[in-house]
Every structure is written in structure tokens, then in C-alpha cells.
Amino acid sequence: MCIGELIRELRQARGLSQSRLAATVNERFGTALSREYVSNWECSKHKPGAFYLRALSAVLDAPLAALEEDEVKRRTFLTDAAGAVIAPVVASDLLASGFAARLRGGPSQDAWEGKLTTYGSEYMSLGAADIQRRVSAELVVVQQQLDTPHLWSVAARLMTLYAKTFPGSDGARAVSWYRMAAQAADESHDRDTRVWVRGRAAIALGYEGASLGVADVLADQAMAMGTKPSLGLLNAIMGKAHSAALRGDRETALRLDSAGRRVFDSAASEEQTSDYAVPWWRMNVFRSLLLARLGDERGAIKAQEQARSELPPSLPRFATHLEMHRGLMLARAGDKAGGAAYARAQLDKLPPEKHSLTLRMLMKEISHAHEGDRGVI
Template sequence: MGPEILRRGHLLGGVMAGNPELGEQLRATRNEAALTQADMAKRTGYSVTHVTNMECGRRSIPDDVLLAYEEAHRERTDMRRRTVALGGAAMLIAPEAASRILTRGFDALLGSTPDNDDWNEHLYRLGEDYMTSGASVVQSTLAADLSVLQHAVDAPEMWAVVAKELVVFGKTTKGPADAIRWYRKAAVAAKRSGDRDTQIWVAGRAALALGYEGAATPTALTFARQAIELSNGAPSAGLLNALMGYTHALATSGHHREAREAWDETQRVYDAVSPTDEITDFNYPWWRFAVVGSLLHARLGDPKAEQWQGEIAAHRPANMVRFETHAELHKALMIAKGGDKEGGLTYGKTALEALPEDKRSQSLYLMLDEIRGV
């Protein structure tokens, strides 16, 4: 059952989102185990209504719910019937994610202290995967991580890991409203960590994600100001994120002079931070900084956008294909702002359609919407 479902379904954050077929399989499994929805509500921690909605395909089904159904079935049926009915819930999620759920979960149950260095190394690798493969690839792993971490956080430094994972997870969601909810949870987790650098990074990264997308500008400004105030002027990756988000939020809200002034400060902080060339979502090498500069100046209607696009072309790694599409959409925005809206929109659509669908991101679609609205 598992591989077949994965071929037909859409794996989203370690869950099958709105999948009636999977819900029906779970209902059949529960019935075979002679359990009620109320029984499963107690086992999973969800309400009976929520369990009903999951079985009817109206709600997404988290990894821990899949495992709860498998456990219940194992307790009430023999091995043969379990294999036929469910085929192993762990097969419905990535084997690596299932292994992490079980390993971390039993560590917490047995009182073992999670290895913070291991989690941070894992988080860094997720940042690499996010950049090279895209949001959909890391979403299931993040969901698996978070399903464990919510039960295993027992030290301030672990709250720092949770906060950063929540931010990255928010970036994999399908709309600004969903992303903001996760960013706000991340801010709470960052505060619980007691680490100011984490708080600055979380607020700054949220500001940049929203600011670059031109979405929820007031919220982007709020996050940016929080990070800037917390930093007290000390250069850091978090402050750099905040300033990049701040400049874009100012530009999209019509405060062009202030945006230019903020960009000057952003460049000074960039020079002070001196990011490396490593490709991870937690780093801004020169070519990626140029992507931010290109869109900013396109939004300002400033010809300097072309200079930044030249920097992208000169320094972008060959495997970072979707960022070439970013630059092409920036050109499309310049065309539209120059008076040829239809030409800009056609150029933008062509650029986006040339990128494989699994490489497209929310940012690119929002950028195309921005061109339409010029």
C-alpha cells in the first residue's frame, strides 16, 4: 500500500494532505482492530471530530497519527492482517523520517538527553537541502523532526533548534498567512531559548521571507524592527536578514527613500558579517545577496537592478537554477514598471514556465502576481 499511495498522493510535511483514500485505509484498519473513533482520539490526542475529519480525507494526517494507528492495529490483530490492512505506517513517510520519530521518541521516553550538536548539524544539512532541492523535499523531514521535538524539548538550547526548524517549516507552507503562524510560534520558541542571537535570527529570517515575497508588509516590518532592536547595532546573520527584509518591506509599501537608506546600511552589515560561499539557507553568499539586491532595485524602478542581475549571472552556482528564474522575474518586473505591463507579464510567465514545476516556489508565484499588479 505505502509505495503505491506515495506514487499517487502528495506528501506534504510528513502527512498526506486531504487524502480520502488514506483516510479510508485508516478507518478500515481501526474497524478491523475493533476500535472506535473515540478510542483513536484518546490514543492520538486529537478530538473525535478531528479524527473523523482525518478518516474522511478532510484533514491532513500527521506522521504520529499514522504510527498510532499502526500501533493500535498491532495490539489488536495478528501480523498477517496487519500487513494486508496497513502495510506499515512507516512506509507512508520517508524511512529516514520514520526512523527519526522512533529513535528520538524512545530517547525521550527513556530519559536520554538529545544531542544538541547532532540536531544543529542536522538542521544545517536541512538548510543545504532546502537550497539545492527546494521546500517540498525538506518539508516531510521537518514535520518528522517537529513531531518529536514537541515532546522532547527539555533544555533552552533545544528551544533554539525548535525555533529555527519552525521558521524553515513556515517557509515551506503554501501561503503567507500559514507562514506567519509558524513564524510567530518560532518567535515564542526563540524567546524560550533565552538566546538573543536565536531571537534575532528568527525575527530577521521571518522579516526577510515576508519582505522578499512582498507579502504581509506590516508583519514583515514588525519582525524586522524586533530583530534590529534586539541586535543593538551588532552585526550578525540575523541582523543582516532583518535589514534585507526591512528594505523590501519599505520598498513595497512605497517608502523608497527610506528603502535606499536602509539598503546602504544592509550593505555595511553584509561586509561586516562576511558570509561564506557555503550553500545553505542559513548563509548568504554574494550571489544570493545579489538576488535580494536585484529585486529591491527592480521594485524601486532603479536601473541598478541590471548590475545586480549581472552579479547573479557571474557568481550563481550552476545547480541553483531557480535563482536564475528569480533574476528573470526581476527583469520582467522592470519591464512592467517601465510601462510595458503586458510585455513584462509575458516575459515573467515564460521564465516561470521554463522552470520545472517541482523547482518553483511560493516566492516566484508571488513575484508574478506583483508584476500583474504593476
């Protein structure tokens, strides 16, 4: 493979457009690289000089030697894990970070909570590849510190976020991480953590329409651990509601939707922009898709309007979710082609680096939806 093809593969694996790659290099190295020049590299019209080879190595997390060779075996440097790139140099850095953390004691508990807060906010706007790369490094560090129940809680919450960077269709990876996160949560001996981890996994899988059996199991476990209103319980209930809707069990889905709204009234979040929160707008994003799946057009439109009324403008990805729900409604009403075209147009408006794996799953569901078909993926 020529260097241009490798640059393209690595860029796409990171979820970067040519423009975003150029901008990232410029931000980090003070250069004036253009999208057109990146395109020329990828088309082999030009070859990056020594300076840009080093810049690309840093930005794309690829060994410099791989970029310096004319012919390389790209599969040595690419994995199939949702487009993640784990190069040998990166693996070395991760291992070094882990051992160094163990030797010096690692971050304090307060520092870990601060990191969780940061990642919870960043997840709402960053692409899956960025989050996966950052959180994988943190997991290597935290596993060297698992000496207290609290740090097991930290690890469980990080593992749950990491699992969400894999597509729901990749059940072997996503589900494995969710299950390990649940086991780690059990080691924390903290009921709130145990419920939240299971509930977050359930809503992720239920919303995506993937691994519905696992979503039900995790939701049932969370709901059995206590009836105290919490965000974990809310996620579990809404995840199970989506699972029921996708199976065509309308009665159960609506019953769980009502139960979820009651829990929300007691446990809603004030925080607006964190994956660890469920404010009013996000609850309505959950309900918008649920009601669209059930064919309740009036209810879905109302939920969409309520979500938009409080959705922070800094979160365009979730505005795209709401528009794609409209596409699903069109498809379910019989206009399959029109619904898919509308959803695709809305997805294309969002910069590629802002795309989430959940949005891709939703696009697949809409493309396969038709009247009477529940579109289980």
C-alpha cells in the same frame, strides 16, 4: 472520487510532475514506471496493481486503504496547508517518532546541529512540500526534548524553516509559525538565535510582499536587540527595506539598502548553499528584487549580473528568481503583458518540483504590476 483523480490530487499536492513521480517510484522500488503509465492511471485508462498501489502509498504519503478504494473522500487525506498531505498513517508515524524520541532521549545537540545544516542546504534546491514533510517530522521529535536552552534554539530555527513552506498569502499559518518561532527563540536566551529567527522571517515576508506589518514588527524587534553585525540583522534590515519599497517609501528603502550593505561587509557568509547563509550572490538576489521594485533598472541589472557571477549552478531556482526580476522590471516600465509573459516563461523552464512558494508569490506580483502601482500582495 476515482483512484485516478486521487493520485493526481496527491501528486500535485506534493509538487511532483508525472515524470518526477515515476522517477521517484523507480528510484525507491527498482521499477521501470513511465510518465505515460502515470498519465494512464490518472485518466483511469488503467488501474495500478497491488505492487504499485503500495509504492504510491509510500511515495505520496497516503494510506494504502485510500488508494485501494474505488471511491474516497479526498478531503480526508488532503489539507489546505500549501498543498501538504497529512494522512492518518503519516500522523501515526509522527506521533510514534515523537514518543520514541522522548523515551530514548532523542538526538544529541551535535546531531541536531547536523540536521539543521542538512535542511539549510536542502531548502535551497528542494520543493516546499518535501521540506515541509521532513521538517514536520523533526519538529514532532524536538518538541519532546525541549529541556535545555540550546534545544529551544534548534526548535526555533526549524520552525522558521517550516514557516517558509507556507505561502506568504496564507498569513494565518505562515505568520503564526514565525511568531511561535520567535517565542521559541526567546526561550533559548541566545541573542544571535533571537535576532536570526526574526530577521529570517522579516526577509521572507518582505521579499514575498506579504504581511508587511508583521515583517516590520519582527524586523524592528531584531534591530532593537543589538547593532552587532550578523546575518540575522542583515536579513531584518533587507526585509524592512522590501517592505518600505512595496509601500512606495523609496527614501527609506534606499537608506535601509545602504545599511544592509554595510552590515553585509562585516557579516557575509562563506557558505554558498544554505538557507542559513547570505553570501555575495544571495545578497545581490535580495538587492535585485528591491531595486526592480523601486524602478532602478540600472541598479537592478548590476545586482543581477553580480549574483549570476557567483551563483552555484546547482541552484537553478535562484537563477529563475533573477530572470523573473527582469520580468518585474518590464512590467514596472509599462509593458505589463510582456513582463508577465517573460516571467511566466522563465518560471515554466524550472521543473515544477523545484518551484518554491516564493516564486509563485513573485509571479502573482508581476502579473498585477503596472506603472505607478506598488503591487502589494
